[in-house]
Amino acid sequence: MLLETLPLALGAAVSPIVLAITVAMLTGPGRTRRALAFLAGEAVPLLALAGLILLFGGGVSLKVSPAALTALDLVFAGILLAVGLRALSRALRKVPAKPPSTDDSHANVAPRRAFAIGVGSMTTNFTSLLLYLPALKLIAAADLTTADELIAAALVIVFVLSTVWLPLSLTRIAPTTADAALSRIAATFQRNERRVTIVLGLGFGLYLLVRGLNGL
Known part of the structure; x- marks a missing residue:
């Protein structure tokens, strides 16, 4: 099961925006406290979703309804493919990509503000969440004890x-x-944000589509 969930988790971790904000948070005095607060904020939506899916979804329906698992795979696949195809279409039509951000407004913010930014950035990080949710679904659907579910979710x-x-x-x-x-890596990811979206959307979308079709 972990062999299926961890690739999804790694895909969810690939976020040019989050990386750029992280690098900004690590600028200036007090950067460790600021980055830790940002990290805690990023974790809040992930923990909330894990709690909802594992406590309710796992116990109520996902373990007893293979049809629900197949439907979820197909739904996530459709959304990811749509995201990837939209990015690919814009690239083929040579629609100008958003220029890399040079905004340093996230540098030197107070830890409380960094925490709020973390919550907001993860909540609106749709591509990452679209990969994170299928990973949680796999955990909830597996025949695991509560302790094992919590460990697997924590690893993800x-x-x-x-x-x-x-x-x-x-x-x-x-x-x-x-x-x-880190500055160079963040700049590279931002310049190639559209390519990252295409690879993640189409790659994982096709993967989930195959899983869903095999479950029909």
Whole structure:
């Protein structure tokens, strides 16, 4: 089961916007506290969704209705494919992509504000959530004990949040090297945000579509 959920979690972690905000949070004095607050805020929507799906979905319907599992796979597949195809269409029509953000408004904010930004950015991070939810669905549908469900969900959340905690850890281990490297990586991801959306949307959309069709 983890072999199926962790790729989805890793896909959900690939978020140019979250990475860019994380790099901004790691700028200036007090950056560790600010980044930790942002990390906590990012975790709130993930924990809330995990609680809803595991406590209610897992116990009520997902374990007893294969048809519901198939339908969910197809729904998520359809949305992801639509997102990927829209991005691909805009690329083929050469619609100008949004220029990389140079906004430093997230730097030097108070931890309380960083927490709120974290909650908001994850709540509106639709591509990541569209990959996170199928991972939770797989956990809820598996024949696991409550403890195992919680452990599996925690692992998925840790992977999804790696875009935040990994840069934070690197700045603690090797501050000078990490600062320069993270800025370059964030800029590269922002410049290629449309390509990332195409790959995630079409790749995981097709994966879930195949799963759903196999369940019919």
